[in-house]
Amino acid sequence: MPLAAAPNLDPAAIARLAGLELRARHVVDGYLAGRRRSRRRGQSVEFAEHREYVPGDDPRYVDWKAFGKTDRMLLKQFEAETNLVCTLAVDVSESMRFRSAQAALSKFDYGACLATALALLVYEQRDSVGLFTFDDRVRDSVPISANPNDLAQIAWTLERSAVARQSRFKDAFDEIADRQRRRSVTVVVSDLLADPAATLEGLKHLHYRRHEVLVLHVLDPAEIEFPFERATRFQGLEALPEVQVEPAGVRRAYRAALQRYLDRLQAGCRDAQIDYELCRTDEPLDAPLRRLLTRRAVHGG
Amino acid sequence: MIGAFTIAALEFGSAAMLGWLAAAALPWFINLWSRNRYEETPWAAIELLLEALRHESRRLRLHNWLLLAIRTALLALVALAVARPLWRSTGAATPASAVHRIVVLDCSQSMAARQGESTRFEQAREAARELIAASTSGDAYTVLAWGAEAANVLGRPVQDANQALAAIETIDQQATRAELAPALAAIDAAVSRAAEQFPHLGSTEVVWLTDRTETTWSAALPSATAASATSVERRWRNLAEHATVTFPLDEKQLAANLAVVDMQLDPPLVPVGAGVAMEASVASFGGDRSITTPVEMLADGVVIGRQECEIPAGGVGLVRFALPALTRGEHRWEVRLAAAEERDDPLPADDVRRMVVTAQPRVRVACVADAPSAAAEIARALNPRGVADAAAPSVVRVSTTNLAATPLSDFAAVALCNVARLSDREGQQLRRYVADGGALLIVLGDRVDAAVYNRVLGPQGDDSASLLPYAVGPVVEGGPWKIDPLGYAHRILQPFAGRERSGLLTVAINKYVKLQPWPGDAAPTGTVQNAATASSGDPLVALRDFGWGRTAVLAVNPALRGDGSGDSAPWSNLAISPSFVPLMQRLIESLIVRSQVELHNRLAGQPLLLPTRAAAGGLAWQTPGGVSVSQPPARQREGTPDTASVSTTSAGFYRLFAIDDRQTAPSEPIAIYAVNPDPRESNLAVCDKRLLESTGAATSETDDGATASVSATLHSLATMLLLAALGLLLAERLVVDRLAGGRA
Incomplete structure (x- = not known):
């Protein structure tokens, strides 16, 4: 039974809060307030x-x-409390900084908030969390730790991350796989706007290294719906070219291209047993968390 | 080429509108301009967008070109439609579809001209018969007898050809002038009536059986000088656009037509026992050489003189007859051209002109004033030498206190000279006097109580019109102003035209009484006239017809001396101007001629006015053809005389008799009227058919000049083009919706 979203987790409300840590605590408070108690709690722990x-x-x-x-x-x-190691891999490339008029948070802000909230939840469970930020390679990292005080370190690392130019997911994921010595649950937070084949190759590499991989695919609502009406010049981010079009004329074709891209990405994830979750930056922040954690609870992750 | 442009069989009614075709380029300009008008936004998913463009680029380009083409064609079609394209189809009219055929039979004076063995009117009537006989069953007919008015002979459209033929036979030749405006109005009414009565009729065909005289038809042609089209011109174009218009008659240029076009008395007023002169104008229309012809003068039916008159080619010759001393009463005079047969005159009907003049005893004018000095200038102007001969008016000074007791009918004119106030009884006395044919001159000045004048002489509700042409207002000071003669258009000032030394233009006016229109006064057209205004634009000399008489108001006091009221400065130097005496004499004369000359002499088609003295009992008219027509009694509104029941479609003398209770007609008429044809009808020049064609009407000529078959039909393409434009508009919406297919 789906749970109702808490009103204060709306991205517009979250955007009014200063500081990533505060935002994350807000999200987690809201999430926990609406969570049902598990009957299985305390069983099978040694x-x-x-x-x-x-x-x-x-x-x-x-x-x-x-x-x-x-x-x-x-x-x-x-x-059971000590063997969960969670690695957060957050995309800090230029494309993640995009925010349309329909969204209150940029993709990066939304993703960073999700990642910090996840970290807080993991800490709450006495588990360990580490962080990688990446674009075409790993830019920054926070070592894996079970100390809840390290949440501030994660939030600070995300907040101070510089805007990078370009993303190369395969290289970045390979590097993250190489730098992780312990088997972990790796949560990738990114818009994944690149060649799906290369992206999937990188994700699979993580999977082959026996990491359990979760993908939080963050997209802006404008990127999904393409709602523009007047003639527009689209300035490509990450060194991509400019394109001037009549949006009405290409809307259908754009949506079809997006669907093909998503289908390919989701099919690749499914084949590689990678959990995939599409997150719109205009939906309440607890919604993707709830979907992700519910799915893991059901599948016993 | 006037306003029309022809491409093969395609014509444009408003060729100037083709300039709007340039607007068809507008979509291209907008397309070029909008290429530089866009919004900017950063975009992450540019690869997806590029992929979409790769898929859609060909379709997008095709749609854009299609949209441009549709929008261009749409604007071009609208521009073509407003240029009123007309497609001319030739050949005999197809009898398959029933039409509403409006037969306009011209019966004006010019149609009496002989062309071959018969008159133009007889040929037109024969053409009407043939037209109706050749029509298919199902056609509807309206028959209009066209002269000064356009009478719908049948009253409504009929489908019975025999009824239409019978109506044609009832139409008689008239002496009236053909006016386009009433004919076009009657056609409009007939079209509306037919649309209600016979909605199945597909089209309207207007057949003008006319001689197309230039003086009448020039009103339908675009004016070279007027900035905008006249109402007649607009109506004509509208008719030519919505109906097939034909002129089946073949009009050939006729021989020179001589006509007596004017008669003038010298002096205009005829006193009993005094000799006067009659000057007649004989005009030559269409001739290329001068003609000398004998002219006869007849008094009361008896030839009293004969003279030779030389008329230059296309010009006017004058002939002057000295008339014998006349007895009191109405006299009939005629001037006619003799030997019409020798000259082969095509239109003998205008070779004679008639005039009725009432001879009165010596003109007596009562100058009414509060003080004798107030009337001094007026009295001096009317009889400067103070002599007592028959030609000069006799001026009688009447004190205001004696006005009520003075029998005004003894005077041809009454002048109120700066009279302060009038009692209600005096007002009624003056109203009756003017209504019976009197002449009233009101000289305003400093003593005049405007409120009393407006109450006593102004409108009296529904019972009586205003005796004053305007309401009397306050005194306006602050001059000097000059006199504006308004182009010397009024007959009072006509002698001053070109005579600047008469001093009229140098008169300085320091004060005058402001004359203001009556609030809500809807005076009949022509009953109020301005002869002159001050340079400020306010009326100075204004006239108003009232009953059989006429009133004039002089808004500036010509008195030179003060009259003890404290206002000693003269209002103007008018009294010492050389123009003052002729101005006053012309003014009085123009007041008196209404009852003595003007109302007795009318043009054919104009109504005759009943004299007030004849309104009480039974009346009967005797027309020039000897027909008696009774006149039903009618209640007259004071100042608005009743009109005669007899129509003046024929030229000649009309006599009005009073019928007593024994129903025996007396031998002496109580009034005689002379009715003459309009001189413009004597000009038989034919309007160029190409000019009429340029306005959208089709003409048709045949050798025998009698057939009435339609040879050309103009079809309007405007509706078709507008429908096509509407279709393109829908197509444009479809393409736009398809282009934006993924909008939802």
Whole structure:
């Protein structure tokens, strides 16, 4: 049963909040407020090790027996909580900076907000998160960490990322695959506007390295609907040429080309067992999160 | 070439409109211009857009060219449609479709001209008979007898050819002048009536059986000087556009026509016992050599003189007869050209002209004033030498206090000289006097109480019209102003034309009384005339017809001396101008001639006015043909005389008799009228048929000059072009929608 979107997660409302971390917490709060409690919680978890208690930890997981023996506050940690490593790969190329009049956030802002919210959710589960920003290669990274305090590092890295010129997904994904030593869930946040074959090749490379790959394909509503009416000169981003057209005349053909491109991308992802989620930057931010996490819960990811 | 342009069988009614064809280039200019008009936006998915363009470029180019072609053709079609294209098809008219045929039979004076063995009117009537006899069953007919009016003889369109033929036979030759305006109005009415009565009739055909005289038909042609088309011209074009118009008669140029075109008395007023002279004008129309012909003068039916008159080619000859001293009453005079047969005159009907003049005892003018000095200048002007001969008016000064007791009928004219006030009784007295044919001159000045004048002499509700041509307003000061003679158009000022030394133009006016139109006064056309205005534009000398008489208002006081009211400065130097005496005499004369000359002498077609003295009892008319016509009694509105029940379509003398209770007609008429043809009808010059063709009408000539078959028909293509333009407009929308197929 689908959940109703929280009104305060509308991109226009999110756009009014300053700071990526604050936006992400807002999104996660909204998401958690609408989430149902899982009946399976606490099952099938196995004890793995102790760690020192830090303020803020749930006191239910304090090992009171060990406290009686050692007089130290130790927290029990379970296998299921510790084996999830999440790597966020966020596209910072120039095309991600596009924002149409129909959208409140650029594709990058929307994607960065999604990525930070995911990181926060992972931290909430006591799991580890790392970050790569990329265009034609990896531009910046945050090492994998389970410390929730590192969320600020992730947000800061995304916020200060410079506008890059061009994206080459295959090279970037290859580099990300090479730089990850542990098997992880790799979440790719990008508009993927490039040759689908090369893009899929890069994604498959990640998959071959035994990473579980999730694609959050972020597109602006104008890129989907092509709503322009008057004669327009389209200035290509990432060093692409300019094109002047009567939009009404090419609208149908553009939509058909977009559909072909999406079909090819989605089919490639499906073949490579890569989870794919199309995100419009005018839909509430919790919607793609909910779809993604619901799907993973159903498929047992 | 006047306003029309012909390409093979295609003609354009408004060739100037073809200039709008240039507008067809507009889509191309807009296309070029819009190439540089665009919005800009950054775009990430440019590869997808390029792929879409690769797929669609050929289709887009094709659509753009198609749109340009459609829009260009659309504008071109609209431009062609407004140029009123006409397609001329030749050959006999197809009898397959029923038409509404309007037969306009010209019965004006010029149609009485002989052409061969018969007159033009007889030939036109024969052509009408043949036209109706040759028509197919199902056709509808309207028959118009066209003279000064266009009478619908049948009253409504009929499909019975015999009824139409019978109507043709009832039309008689007239002495009237053919006017296009009433004919076109009657045709419009007939077309509307036929559309209601016979909606199945496909087209309208107007057949003019006329001699196409230039003086009448020039009104239908575009004027070379007028900036815009006249209403007649516009109506004619409209008719030529919506109906087939033909002139089946063959009109040949006739021999020179001589006509007596004018008679003038010298002096214009005829006093009893005084000798006067009659000057007659004889004009030659269409001749190329001068002619000398005997002219006879008849008084009351008796030849009293005969003279030879030399008429230059295309010019006017004058002949002057001295008339014997006359007795009191109405006298009939005629001037006629003798030996018409020897001259082979094509139109003998205009060789005679008639005149009725009422001889009165010596003209007496009552100068009414509050003080004797106020009337001094007027009295001096009317009889400068103060002599008592028959030619000079006798001026009687009447004090305002004696006005009510003075029998005004003893005077030919009354002048109110700066009279301060009038009582209601005096007002009624003056109204009756003017209505019965009197002449009233009102000289305004500083003493005049405008409110009293407007109340007493102004409109009296529905019972009586205004005696004053304008409402009397306040005194206007601040001159000097000059006199504007308005081009010397009025007969009062005509003698001053070209005589600048008469001093009329140098008169300085310091004050005058402002004359203002009556609020809501709808005076009949021509009843109010301005003879002169001040240079400020306000009327100075204004006249108004009232009943059988006439009123004139002089808005500036000519008195030189003050009259004790404190306003001692003269209003103008008019009284010391050499023009003052002739101006006043002409003014009084023009007031008196209405009842004594003008209303007794009318042109054919003009109504005759009943004298007020004849309105009470039964009346009967005797026409020139000897026919008696009774006149039903009618209630007259004071100042608006009733018109005669008899129509003046024939030239000659009309006599009006009073019938007593014993129903026995008296031997002496109470009034005699002379009715003459309009001199313009004497000009038999034919309007160039090519000029008429250029306005869209088709003419048809045959050797025998009698057939009425239609030989050319003009079809308007405008509607077809507009429909095609509408189709293109729909096609354009389809292409645009298809081009923007993915808009939703």
